[in-house]
Amino acid sequence: MQYCLAIDVACGKSMFCILSEAGELVLKPTEYQHTISGFGDVLSELVKLNSNDIHIIMESTSVYHLPVERYFRENTGYETIVLNPIISKENKRNLRKTKTDKEDCLNLANIFFRHDYNEQTVHEDIFKDMQFLSRQLEHLQDGQIRTKNRFRQLLTLTCPQYSEVFVANFMYSSTALHFIACYPHCDMVKHESIATLAVCLGAAHNRSPKHYLKMASKIKEVLQDSYPAVPIESETVTCLVETVRKVIDQATEIEALKSRLIALAQTSALYPIYNSIPGIGPITAALLIAELKDIRRFTNVKKLTASCGLDPTIVQSGKSINYHGPISKRGNRSARHILFYAVMSILMVTKRTAPQNSILLYYEKI
Numbered sequence: 390m391q392y393c394l395a396i397d398v399a400c401g402k403s404m405f406c407i408l409s410e411a412g413e414l415v416l417k418p419t420e421y422q423h424t425i426s427g428f429g430d431v432l433s434e435l436v437k438l439n440s441n442d443i444h445i446i447m448e449s450t451s452v453y454h455l456p457v458e459r460y461f462r463e464n465t466g467y468e469t470i471v472l473n474p475i476i477s478k479e480n481k482r483n484l485r486k487t488k489t490d491k492e493d494c495l496n497l498a499n500i501f502f503r504h505d506y507n508e509q510t511v512h513e514d515i516f517k518d519m520q521f522l523s524r525q526l527e528h529l530q531d532g533q534i535r536t537k538n539r540f541r542q543l544l545t546l547t548c549p550q551y552s553e554v555f556v557a558n559f560m561y562s563s564t565a566l567h568f569i570a571c572y573p574h575c576d577m578v579k580h581e582s583i584a585t586l587a588v589c590l591g592a593a594h595n596r597s598p599k600h601y602l603k604m605a606s607k608i609k610e611v612l613q614d615s616y617p618a619v620p621i622e623s624e625t626v627t628c629l630v631e632t633v634r635k636v637i638d639q640a641t642e643i644e645a646l647k648s649r650l651i652a653l654a655q656t657s658a659l660y661p662i663y664n665s666i667p668g669i670g671p672i673t674a675a676l677l678i679a680e681l682k683d684i685r686r687f688t689n690v691k692k693l694t695a696s697c698g699l700d701p702t703i704v705q706s707g708k709s710i711n712y713h714g715p716i717s718k719r720g721n722r723s724a725r726h727i728l729f730y731a732v733m734s735i736l737m738v739t740k741r742t743a744p745q746n747s748i749l750l751y752y753e754k755i
Contacts, residue, residue, distance in 0.1 A: 523679035668735030
């Protein structure tokens with residue numbers, strides 16, 4: 390007799406039920422905590438069945454299903470299936486708009502016995518670790534963008550002319566950030582000597598003193614006619630200094646995280662393949678491995694496209710013409726973003742260095 394343990398996962402607890410292939414409800418939907426004792430109680434119910442033909446099925450639910458999956462993979466020899474939530478959503482047991490933990494639990498068991506799912510790939514631990522680092526990097530970069538926007542806003546109030554001196558990305562260089570932290574208000578610069586300003590500019594690097602003297606002279610000249618929105622004793626000035634330090638700390642943390650991610654990626658056989666493509670550097674190659682994992686598991690490009698949510702939506706009804714709409718966006722959002730920036734980088738590099746590159750030619754064709 391074949392049995393299925395269906396698990397509707399939630400945060401810290403799950404609904405468990407056991408169904409036989411004959412349709413017998415061996416264990417009615419019951420809630421257990423994600424603890425050693427909770428999992429142990431469920432395992433004891435499985436042992437009572439005295440069968441080796443037991444299968445475990447659950448949905449992928451953010452990070453909440455991970456302790457459940459780990460416990461049953463490490464403590465049992467039963468097949469453990471993790472479904473894409475889209476599959477269970479499209480295989481409802483009835484037409485009513487009913488969604489309860491008990492109903493979802495039984496729905497998962499029915500999906501298993503109808504075999505309405507694809508075999509899942511169990512990824513190596515290195516891919517899981519890399520994906521966690523990738524998502525952590527994405528989180529830190531999102532925070533960095535917000536901090537930089539706040540930095541620009543505060544700088545507009547205390548010394549808007551700095552944007553004329555530290556143009557574009559040079560505004561976030563160690564030289565510019567160190568100088569702004571020392572002189573967050575334009576009135577501070579007006580009463581300082583050019584020599585002292587040059588020493589502050591050169592504190593982060595060992596370039597020619599003439600270079601920093603010239604830069605200090607330009608800063609003092611530009612800021613002489615500056616009139617800020619707040620006085621020098623304003624709390625806005627203090628907030629700016631704190632924000633500058635946060636920008637520096639975030640940049641350091643992001644670089645350290647990138648180094649860890651690249652170091653892990655270099656242990657994969659896929660890394661030199663990605664890195665050999667013009668326009669794809671070490672960090673992009675590492676991010677592609679982290680999000681796409683072992684790309685060889687896809688039997689064709691259409692499956693990879695669907696996995697990233699890049700497949701076009703198609704609308705057809707009766708005699709109406711097929712409409713190819715926008716991309717579905719149903720797959721891995723992070724992988725979709727990384728692929729976009731990777732292709733943009735490839736196009737930018739190959740346009741200058743390899744105009745006959747196949748990716749560039751295909752892009753220009755379509």
